[in-house]
Amino acid sequence: MKFLIAFLALIAPASAVLGNQVALDSQVFVERSAEQADGSVTVTLEEPTRVVPGDNLLFVLTYQNTGAEAAENFVVTNPMPEAVVFGEAIDSGAVYSVDGGTVFGPLAELRIAEESGVERPAHAADVTHIRWTLTEPIPAGESGQLKFRGIVR
Template sequence: MSKIRMILLEAAMVTGVLMTGMSLSEVAYAAPLTATIQAAATDPQADVKIDSSIMVERTEESESGATVTTLVDPATVKVIPGDKLLFTNSYRNTGQNTVTGFVVNNPVHSAVIFTEALEDWALVSVDGGETFGQLSALSVAEATLETRPALASDVTHIRWILPSPIAPGASGELRFRGIVR
């Protein structure tokens, strides 16, 4: 039995929000967010619930001339290429048992260029989720059969292996940033 919990954002939802400017509620109605759990119902890991959200980072100049960055719900603005996004996976252990070895995998949609994971211990994949590691240790095969060091823009998936057990009632967030292509 796998101890991995996979979080998959449906392509229709992400594409709708990022490419058509549909509101998040309109897209959610058409294609609800799904989570695939690879754990038995009796496995304590099944008690860890995850809610995913996307916010648009907008930077503006305040009346005093200071630069202010705010997070905006994508349902309230049109998302366009070049917009900075903040993806958040909020987790909570709703069960009665401590959960150890919890893993979250998050694909990076092709309409998004990965820029960073906010947790420096997160692992990334540049090969569609086949292998994971620190970005600096990964490489990408070119069409010329040569390899080059992987770049943030090559990232296809992010993996968080929580380093600490999740106590009953405990919660936290796993975040990454990207830019709309």
């Protein structure tokens, strides 16, 4: 039970206003798959009232320009909760960090230094942060979403 409470505290929806112009809200859902009588599979999104290792999560970051002018060069950096292994970014343009948010780049280009000093390619389990940079201005009043998946450790 402690794990569930600590996990939910990490992923509880949070709101922030960036630069007093772009509001950011985050939500997380558990993706549940169910096989139907005809053999097809239906995926539903549920509130994370109970999560267990192996559960698939969908993180949804919604941004809205609350200012009177277009917001330019908007950057969202999202830390990965420690209880979650990164799965995939649904939106293109994401870059990743495997060092606590210091260096970002495509996952295929990042490396991890082992305790022995030998470097290896970074894996999804190494991701500590995800970053998106929106190159197109966000018009006043407009909103959008960024999404990524993870798996409960």
